Amino acid sequence: MNLTLKIWRQKDSNTKGQMVDYKVNDISEHMSFLEMMDVLNEQLVNSGEEPVAFDHDCREGICGMCSLYINGEAHGPDRGVTTCQLHMRMFNDGDTITIEPWRATAFPVIKDLVVDRTAFERIQQAGGYISVNTSGNTQDANAIPISKEAADEAMDAATCIGCGACVASCKNSSAMLFVGAKVSQYALLPQGQVEATERVLNMVKQMDEEGFGNCTNTGACEVECPKGISLENIARMNREYLKASLKG
């Protein structure tokens, strides 16, 4: 298929960017979206132009590096997939596709479609861990009784790959789904209880300081999340936060 691409080009974080039109031809419907971008970049390099910078690593939906706001949706029009898993068969011959970087004050553009997501890392560092003594006589994790239900819910929360699609889709650029998942994966397990109070207080404080917005409960994040992280995680974080505020 032949496509027209409208892509955000921006030299670096200090330069103003703009949308630029490109044409790509003979794209196979079996290609992934990023393979289509590779075709475009090959074309650009061959004609001596600067290729379009975009993030990617595993190209199999597990690392959380790829991003891209495609035709007005994070990770494009398909559900439950990252941009690297998005197939070109979701598009038709002759389509015009708009490709933009994640937009959030807390995710500044570094170059073209690449944004700085280290705000997520600082939130994780503020409390997204448990302190386990690894002195050599560590307790076997299987020796701690955990209900199947709690284990499943914690595992579901832990599938978040930190891609930031939730922030990108949210009209408020809120990071509540990401932080909700990261708080929940520990809140549901006995290992997470020791640091539960400080964890949620510190992570939410960091989230606010990074400049993410508030949650209006639109549910856009849940729909666009490639890992199907549920809004229940946000409600759980709200409970954890209120409980911790009363204590701390």
Added chain:
Amino acid sequence: MSGIFHSSIGRKFAMALSAFFLMIFLLLHFSVNLVSVFSEDAFNQASHFMGTNPLVQFLMQPILILGVIFHFVMGFVLELRNKNARSISYAKNNGGANSTWMSRNMIYSGLAILAFLVLHFIDFWLPEINTKFIQGDISGLNIDGNFRYYEELVHKFENPLRVGAYVIAFVFLCLHLLHGFMSAFQSVGANNKYTKALQGFGKAYAIILPVGFIFIALFHHFSH
């Protein structure tokens, strides 16, 4: 405890509490209005009680006014902060693909309600306060010695423009509540096995109350 109302989650918690309070008040207001459809006498009695009972007038009324002010001021604060969280907007954004119109436009449905509240205060509240506390007449009677509340209500709903404005405002209230009702529960952390059942109740509340208010306004407009 200290940081809670300076946090994003704390602000939304406070927003939801004020919203719960407003939703309970709305139910009460609706019940009193509904009485006017069935009995002139009972409506007069209820209005006189609400209008002269010191607990209602000097405790509940100020709390209500503060609650309304808190809710819309916090609504503006949240809107402003949320706008700042995205300094460059998308060239193409397909919000309809992942969320309802109501959820994305709470500020606009809220502003419509606020405009209505201003009109409503000028229509009913200011004249009441004037009669009762400035002119000092708390009898609730007209010159013929009968209760004045029902006839004042009927008189207000003679003007089709006012009735039209009320109808439009209640459509916006319906839209506000269609998202707001469940949103308030999520904000206080209540999302569990009862949520599905509550969704139906929330929809019913968000539709029946505004439609009921519209019915009452039209009833008085056309039946006298």
